[in-house]
Amino acid sequence: MTDSASPAITLKDLGKTFAGAQPVRALDRLNLQVKRGVVTGLIGPDGAGKTTLMRLAAGLLLPDEGEIRVLGQDMRDASLAVQSHIGYMPQRFGLYEDLTVQENLDLYAELQGVPEEEHAARHRELMHMTGLAPFTARLAGRLSGGMKQKLGLACTLLSSPELLLLDEPTVGVDPVSRRELWAIVYRLVKEQHMSVLLSTAYLDEAERCDDVILLHEGKLLGQQAPQAFSTPMQGRVWEVSAALGKRRLQQQLDLNPAVLDALTEGRKVRVVTCDAGTTPETLVAGLPEARIEAVTPRFEDAFIALLQHDIHKPPAVDTTPTTAIDRDEAVIQVQELSRRFGDFIAVNKVSFEVRRGEIFGLLGANGAGKSTTFRMLCGLLPVSSGHVSVAGVDLRKAAAKARARIGYMAQRFSLYGNLSVQENLNFFASAYGLSGNTKRERIALALEDFELTSYRETAAITLPLGFKQRLALAAALMHRPDILFLDEPTSGVDPLARREFWWHINALAESGVTVLVTTHFMDEANYCDRLVIMADGEVLAEDSPENLREHFRTAGETEASMEDAFIALIERHKQEAAA
Amino acid sequence: MLQHILALIIKEFLALLKDKRSRFVLIGPPIVQLVVFGYAATFDLNRVPFAVYDEDNTALSHLLVERFSGSDTFELVGKISRDADIQPMIDNKQALMVLHISPRFSDDLAAGESASLQVIVDGRNSNTALLALNYVRTVLLDFSADWAKQQQRPPPPAKLVMRAWYNSNLVSQWFIVPGIVGLLTLVVSLLVTALSVAREREEGTFDQLLVTPLRPVEILIGKSVPGLIIGLVESTFIILVAIFWFDVPLRGHIGALYLGLFLFLLANIGIGLMISSLSVTQQQGLLGAFLFLVPAVILSGFATPIANMPEAVQQLTLLNPMRYFLIIVRGVFLEGADIKLLVPQYWPMAVIALFSLSSAAWLFRRRMY
Amino acid sequence: MPQPASQLSRRRLAGMVRKESLQILRDPSSIAIAFVLPVVMLFLFGYGVSLDAKDVRIGFVIESPDSETSDIRAAFGQSDYFEPVVFHTIQAAEQAMREHDIDGIVWMQSDFSHRLHAGLGAPLGVIVNGVDANQGRITEGYILGAWQTWLTHYTERRGLPKAFPITLEQRVWFNPAVNSRDFLVPGLVAVIMTLIGALLTAMVVAREWERGTMEALLVTPIHIRELLMGKLVPYFVLGMGGMLLTVAMAVWQFDVPLRGSFLVLLVASALFMLVALAMGLLISIVAKNQFVAGQVAIIVTFLPAFILSGFIFDINSMPWAIQLLTHLIPARYFVSILQTVFLAGNVWPVILPNAAALLLMAFVFLMLVRRKASKRLE
Incomplete structure (x- = not known):
């Protein structure tokens, strides 16, 4: 039925535009092929067109122009036939949460026409592969994120598809589950010669693919093996350490015109230069006790280099604190904090302290309890037991005035969607008690600092995600708070916008603002001074990222990656729980 | 604040x-x-479809039917000549009401006997039925008063003077x-x-x-x-x-x-x-x-x-x-x-x-x- | 190998039906919408909506009481419809009427008996509160009836000529007691089931879009007809369950007679349920969002069914433009069938055209659903 000699997917001049008040050109005349029998990564920041391409390949959308052939068949007229031979896992896994694991599998087996006699054997095989066998009677909604992801994958594998399409399968899933997913995918490719197209916004996952398609704003930036992307970067990537605070060091390096990108990595700063000719001496000139060494380039370095025209570094701002800051003062104190929802313990006896001027991270996968903890800190959720104090008061009980000291940025950058940027800022300024000239000045400054001036009259909902994030931060900073709460502030935002964002946060911390941030990006832990790692409502570790990385390093390496440290912690936790 | x-x-x-x-x-x-x-x-009645089974068939009975068909409230939709036709008329909702004038209607009236008029109403919508009956009663009252005056009979010893406050036409x-x-x-x-x-x-x-x-x-x-x-x-x-x-x-x-x-x-x-x-x-x-x-x-x-x-x-x-x-x-x-x-x-x-x-x-x- | 996808597969359909049924059983809100909501609404409407004026408070102003005036009062008092209250001056009665203590006044002036005996056409003054025009009219009718009874007795007793030469012999078919509940409850079944049917399905497709399961479903080799049938069948069974429950309540709780055959009722209900579910499905497919779907379902099904179906307001009395509009409301046909089957019996000339209209509407809506539903996202 399908032509096994043809590539898994072929695009010819493929274009797709979504109509609307402001038409979106999702894919712009793409020409490419996805090879058979390998894992192809579809990589690109948010809004690159990854999901649109996935949906076109699954037959859910029709191209406006050009052609898409899947397994040798034109998707315009043969989509129903092709759909018997592909497996597709949408974002959020496409599971019925009110059906059990078994019922989900049965449904998809029936829909995919798996012969009844093969069904049982196939089922056993998949349960074994995903490790879900003990949970067949559990409702899918009660599974953890990682288990849902595996069940979603199992559902698409029932009919042994020739081509597997996975749309952002690793979003919000803990690193352990991510690793397991990759292991399964590679087994499938090896044992069944399956072709896999997998999209992801995590750039580090690109390196696990055989072939990478890099998309940006609907255009193809390149398609080759991940190493082929990073090899040309040889000689442009360095690691610098110096006798400076890591934030200072990062700032200093970032201000160097020869530096394209400077990223904190443990105690060191990873630097990508604008071109290969830059000598290490020019990079470290003026830095005390500087040490510099060349490192192997990564995919992310190549990505940054490819998009360097879109990078604009925020203007330098003087961040020297106006008054001396007592950096030992504990601003946020959490003791034995617990929160139960019925029988479910979302947060279990969590304790930690955050000191003034610190960037403090709450790390964990979705469902680890970090948002619940965060909401209790902000006074948005009553505590079940334990004690919380922020700037010496419990925000839930404190007078309204106490809240004037904190800034808050909610998940998904909650702003009034149909109000314009200016109207949003006006409202938040007044809500924080600003008026008259102060209000006007602060708003003007915010528009300028966050480069929002040209979007003044735009409704917040239509802003690009990166600008929404800026606006949300601008609103939260309107009243110059000295404690800032950030809930998943970089979720879904592309790597460039994330860098800019952290640049602002670093500057704030330098000037003495205390920042509490939750994130599920392990690499962002590097920005924190200290952090807690949470899983199943409990704190697994509280330390600085440098210490954690050192503690969990394997023999031969100087430091473990944050992800390795996280995985080691989870495994230790599991063992302890078993024992 | x-x-x-x-x-x-x-x-x-x-x-x-x-x-x-x-x-x-x-x-x-x-x-x-x-x-x-x-x-x-609206609960007001307009154009209530009705049929007539006029066994009397005299000038007087015609006059009575005219009283009904001439008003905005009623609309004559058919004439019936057999008992058996009444039921389908109502059942099939062709008419909401059938006026059955007995063969001795005008004779009885002239003789001062009680002349009988039968009204059959579809009760499926009870409110409409009730209001239609009220209208019928009012029409009859007017009709007999006019007739009595014409025959120079004495008016009844008491009369009803009805008035609705606040909404005199009951709209x-x-x-x-x-x-x-x-x-x-x-x-x-x-x-x-x-x-x-x-x-x-x-x-x-x-x-x-x-x-x-x-x-x-x-x-x-x-x-x-x-x-x-x-x-x-x-x-x-x-x-x-x-x-x-x-x-x-x-x-x-x-x-x-x-x-x-x-x-x-x-x-x-x-x-x-x-x-x-x-x-x-x-x-x-x-x-x-x-x-x-x-x-x-x-x-x-x-x-x-x-x-x-x-x-x-x-x-x-x-x-x-x-x-x-x-x-x-x-x-x-x-x-x-x-x-x-x-x-x-x-x-x-x-x-x-x-x-x-x-x-x-x-x-x-x-x-x- | 998987079977060719182009033809319908019983196995896929069975899989869809089982999945939907399981979801219904696990989701208390579907059960609540199908069974609890109709019961609550039927109770609420069945008892809350009544047009029968009983115990109308009538103020009797008797300026000089004697045997005649007490006769009149007694004639009114015998009737169930009135609750007489006696006043001595018209001013007191009018004040009571202004304060809503009474709904009508019967006024016998001091010379009433004198003029009555003299045959001078003694005036019996009647004032009703006309704010509620319908109740006012019904009250007037009751008063007129009571007065006629009294006057007929009076003239007979005194051997006077007949006050009313024509006697009205009234027959109210199907509902001799003119009980408004018998008329309202069958119509209510239609109004409630319109809402239930549309609400049930309005949410189900939208829910799949919202939870992201629709995408996974669409990429399987399932045929769009299997998908739609898989959704319709379980909700049809559920909706018919709710329907039977309301019919049972109408018969046993509200004592509405069921004169036609149950089978006819069942077939008509099935047709109507199909229309309501198809409407809901259409809303759901177009809206793709449970919130909008719910809002639209309420606006386009409930309000028209309530006002324009003839369930309470007589369609014949509406302006012609609005009468035309009522032909687009499926509940109109079902109300007609229900009122006939319950109260009149199997009257085919009423049932058949209305059933045909429902069949046509079901067909049109299902065609629209089929056309709007596609395996593509756009």
Whole structure:
């Protein structure tokens, strides 16, 4: 039925535009092929067109122009036939949460026409592969994120598809589950010669693919093996350490015109230069006790280099604190904090302290309890037991005035969607008690600092995600708070916008603002001074990222990656729980 | 404090008026309901189809039939000549009513005997049947009075002089249209408020609000004032349409009406905000509003009188602010009622408003998941 | 190998039906919408909506009481319809009327008996509160009836010529007691089931879009017809369950006679349920969002069914433009069938055309659903 000699997917001049008040050109005349029998990564920041391409390949959308052939068949007229031979896992896994694991599998087996006699054997095989066998009677909604992801994958594998399409399968899933997913995918490719197209916004996952398609704003930036992307970067990537605070060091390096990108990595700063000719001496000139060494380039370095025209570094701002800051003062104190929802313990006896001027991270996968903890800190959720104090008061009980000291940025950058940027800022300024000239000045400054001036009259909902994030931060900073709460502030935002964002946060911390941030990006832990790692409502570790990385390093390496440290912690936790 | 509230009010208005969907909620239902209720919701009888089985077939019986077919209320749709034809006529809904004039009708009448006229009515719609019978009776009364005068017979020793106060022609529209003022005010103010907190919760901005130094009281006022203003504007519009388009007389003092309107709006807003604070998503808010709206309208006396309900249900209506407002609006429009007369209607609404508003403010912070 | 996808597969359909049924059983809100909501609404409407004026409070102003005036009062007092209250001056009665203590006044002036005996056409003044025009008219009718009874007796007793030469012999077919509940409850079944049917399905497709399961479903080899049938069948069964429950309540709780055959009722209900579900499905497919779907379902099904179906307001009395509009409301046809089957019996000339209209509407809506539903996302 399908032509096994043809590539898994072929695009010819493929274009797709979504109509609307402001038409979106999702894919712009793409020409490419996805090879058979390998894992192809579809990589690109948010809004690159990854999901649109996935949906076109699954037959859910029709191209406006050009052609898409899947397994040798034109998707315009043969989509129903092709759909018997592909497996597709949408974002959020496409599971019925009110059906059990078994019922989900049965449904998809029936829909995919798996012969009844093969069904049982196939089922056993998949349960074994995903490790879900003990949970067949559990409702899918009660599974953890990682288990849902595996069940979603199992559902698409029932009919042994020739081509597997996975749309952002690793979003919000803990690193352990991510690793397991990759292991399964590679087994499938090896044992069944399956072709896999997998999209992801995590750039580090690109390196696990055989072939990478890099998309940006609907255009193809390149398609080759991940190493082929990073090899040309040889000689442009360095690691610098110096006798400076890591934030200072990062700032200093970032201000160097020869530096394209400077990223904190443990105690060191990873630097990508604008071109290969830059000598290490020019990079470290003026830095005390500087040490510099060349490192192997990564995919992310190549990505940054490819998009360097879109990078604009925020203007330098003087961040020297106006008054001396007592950096030992504990601003946020959490003791034995617990929160139960019925029988479910979302947060279990969590304790930690955050000191003034610190960037403090709450790390964990979705469902680890970090948002619940965060909401209790902000006074948005009553505590079940334990004690919380922020700037010496419990925000839930404190007078309204106490809240004037904190800034808050909610998940998904909650702003009034149909109000314009200016109207949003006006409202938040007044809500924080600003008026008259102060209000006007602060708003003007915010528009300028966050480069929002040209979007003044735009409704917040239509802003690009990166600008929404800026606006949300601008609103939260309107009243110059000295404690800032950030809930998943970089979720879904592309790597460039994330860098800019952290640049602002670093500057704030330098000037003495205390920042509490939750994130599920392990690499962002590097920005924190200290952090807690949470899983199943409990704190697994509280330390600085440098210490954690050192503690969990394997023999031969100087430091473990944050992800390795996280995985080691989870495994230790599991063992302890078993024992 | 004032500045906080002002900022909140401006924001609420902008959020409300810039959203296509909520603009629709504010404009669509009022117009549709005004037209539909104003014209379709009528208990008046027009063009009742009737058939005649005239066994008498004399000048007198023709005269009687003319009395019916000549009025706007009845419309002659057929003549029957056999008993057996009556049943299909009614069963098949060709005629709502059959007038059966007996063969001795004019003879009996002339002889001073009791002349009998049989009327068969389709009782499937009992209200129409009842009203049609009343009309028949009135027509007959007029007919026999005229006939008696013509025959120079003495008039009956007593006569009935009937008069309807407030609505002398008993026009349904005069009853329904002022009711729409209440209905619409309820729907609009409830929808505006029931979705407002839920929408912010869904979008995450309510957390944002709670974290600012705004106090619950300020949020409460900020959320109430737009509902109040929109409610006042819309009901003023309906009131004007009622007066100038539907020609419903406004006999009482407008102040008495607006005092009632104000309290009614406060009560609705309180209830709407309560529903909103209890719901996590807009869908729950909508469902909650619907679950309140339907009984509130049914049990308000909008279409059918409260007095006809069973005692227990009548007690239940005491919790319904619309019940009081309907009395006020109809009282002011038709009865010319003044503030003093309406005091028993004002204070229960004030109590409901006070209770619901303070519960809503309390729920803002308590209700979290 | 998987079977060719182009033809319908019983196995896929069975899989869809089982999945939907399981979801219904697990989701208390579907059960609540199908069974609890109709019961609550039927109770509410069945008891809350009544047009029967009983115990109308009538103020009797008797300026000089004697045997004649007490005769009249007694004639009114015998009737179930009135609750007489006696006043001595018209001013007191008028004040009571203003304060809504009484709904009507019967006024016998001081010279009433004198003029009656003299045959001078003694005036019996009647004032009713006309604010509620319908109730006012019904009250007038009751008063007129009571007065006629009294006057007929009076003239007979005194041997006077007949006051009313024509006697009216009235027969109210199907509902001799003129009980408004018998008329309202069958119509209510239609109004409630319109809402229930549309609400049930309005949410189900939208829910799949919202939860992201629709995408996974569409990429399987399932045929769009299997998908739609898989949704319709379980909700049809559920909706019919709710329907039977309301019919049972109408018969046993509200004592409405069921004169036609149950089978006819069942077939008509099935047709109507199909229309309501198809409407809901259409809303759901177009809206793709549970919130909008719910809102639209309420606006386009409930309000028209309530006002324009003839369930309470007689369609014949509406202006012609609105009468035309009512032809687009499926509930109109079902109300007609229900009122006939319950109260009149199997009257085919009423049932058949209405059933045909329902069939046509079901067909049109299902075609629209089929056309709007596609395996693509756009």
